[in-house]
Amino acid sequence: MRTLGPEQVRDTDDQTLDAVVCPVSLDGVIVNRGFNPSEMLSPHNYFRMYRTVFSIEGEDTDSEGLAPEITVVLLYNMAVVYQEIGFATAERATIEKARRLYELARSVLSQASQAKRNKLGMKLELTEMAILNNLGHIYCYSYNYELTMSLKESLRDILAGLNTDQLEHDSFVFFKQNMTELFHQRDQGTAPAA
Secondary structure (H helix, E strand, O other): OOOOOOOOOOOOOOOOOOOEEEEEEOOOOOOOOOOOHHHOOOOOOOOOOOOEEEEEEOOOOOOHHHHHHHHHHHHHHHHHHHHHHHHHHOOHHHHHHHHHHHHHHHHHHHHHHHHOOOOOOOOOHHHHHHHHHHHHHHHHHOOOHHHHHHHHHHHHHHHHOOOHHHOOHHHHHHHHHHHHHHHHHHHHOOOOOO
C-alpha cells in the first residue's frame, strides 16, 4: 500500500479554504422503485446502507491543498454507486469493487489526517461515518462478523464524539437510529443476515 508523503499532502494550517462537503441523497435516483436495494438481499443487516453521495462546494474546490480530502470524497462516491448497483443486480464482483473503494477511501482519509495532524481542509466526519457504515453493511452481508463489529465500534466512537449540530439533522438521525437498531438486534440475538 502506498502512503501519502509531504509532496501529496499540502499543509492547510496557514490558509483558510472555502470548500465544504454536502450530502446528496440517492433516494429514488439510482434505483427508482421505492425501496432500498441494499435491503433487498439483507433486510436484517446490522447496517442500513447510507444512500448518500457528497458534492464538494465552495470557491477553493480546485485547491491542491484539498487533494486528499477530495480524493476521499470521490472514492466514497464511486463506492456508493458500485454498492448500489451490486445490490440491485446481486453481482458479488460489483459489491467487492465497492468494498475495495471504501477501504481505499478509509486509508486515504487516515493517512491525510495523520499527515495534516488532524487539521483537514474540510470537515469529513460525515464522510468518514458514511464510509464505515457502508463498509460495515458490506462486511455484514459477507458474514464477516469480526470486521462488522469493529466498524460498528469505530462508528459508535465517532458518533459519541459529535454534537447534534455538527451534522445535518437527517444524517445524525440516520446514524443514531442505525446504532440503536443495531444494539436492539444484538440484544434480541438476531444474527446479521445476507
